[in-house]
Each structure stands twice: as C-alpha cells, then as structure tokens.
Amino acid sequence: MYAVIRTGGKQYKVQEDQVLKVEKLEGTEGSEIEFNDVLxxxxxxxxxxxxxxxxxxxxxxxxxxxxxSKKQLVFKYKRRKGYRKMRGHRQHYTEIRINSISA
Incomplete structure (x- = not known):
C-alpha cells in the first residue's frame, strides 16, 4: 500500500512506517500531522x-x-575582476514518520 502526497511544493511517494524529510512544517516534535492533499x-x-x-x-x-540540513556553500566568482563572494545556506526541514494511509 502506498500513496503520493504533495507538501512544500513537492510530491512524495509514501508507505506506512516510512521516515522522510520534507520542507519545514508547523508543529512540535512528537505531534501528529495529517496530509489531505493525496494525489x-x-x-x-x-x-x-x-x-x-x-x-x-x-x-x-x-x-x-x-x-x-548541512550547510550548502554558494560561491560567486568573476574572473579577472577580483570579485568573490562566499555565502552559506542551511535549509530547514521536518522529519516525519508515516503512521497510516486511508482512502
């Protein structure tokens, strides 16, 4: 049994007892969440x-x-101009465990 859900602008194929990382969702650790956007x-x-x-x-x-998540480095560089710019980015995520799928 599996389903395809949409959250955070992405689609995920999920099964029961699966653990996956999705875009940041509101809620605290241990709280339950429900996805109604089942495709x-x-x-x-x-x-x-x-x-x-x-x-x-x-x-x-x-x-x-x-x-x-881990830091992603963003490095901008233009040759022969002395232009260099280093930036970092850490994306927020929510790790979830699928309990049940109902249709």
Whole structure:
C-alpha cells in the first residue's frame, strides 16, 4: 500500500512506517500531522488517481524531528575582476514518520 502526497511544493511517494524529510512544517516534535492533499492511492490491486486530488483520503504522520540540513556553500566568482563572494545556506526541514494511509 502506498500513496503520493504533495507538501512544500513537492510530491512524495509514501508507505506506512516510512521516515522522510520534507520542507519545514508547523508543529512540535512528537505531534501528529495529517496530509489531505493525496494525489494517488494504491492498495496493491487497485490504483486510484485523483483529479487533482482524492476526496476523503488522508495520510497521517507524526513529527520525529525539526532540524536544519548541512550547510550548502554558494560561491560567486568573476574572473579577472577580483570579485568573490562566499555565502552559506542551511535549509530547514521536518522529519516525519508515516503512521497510516486511508482512502
């Protein structure tokens, strides 16, 4: 059984007991969250496709961790001009564990 959900402008294929990192969501560690934007649902035999989303379908998960990823370096450089600029960026993320998928 799996489903495709949309959160943070991205789509994720999820299964029960799966742990994944998504864009930052509101909530504290240990709290439950529900995704109602389910685009596709499969129970192994039948495939249900939403147009654009499936009515009365939801994916429940709980928040494992709120964190920040490793630093990504952004380096700008123009040759022969003496121009160099170094910046860093750390993206916020939420790590979730999928509890149940219902359609």
């Amino acid at each position: 596709l649902y499969s129970d192994g035999e039948t495939l249900t496709l939403g147009a654009p989303q499936i009515e009365n379908a939801s994916v429940k998960a709980f928040i494992v961790e709120q964190g920040r």
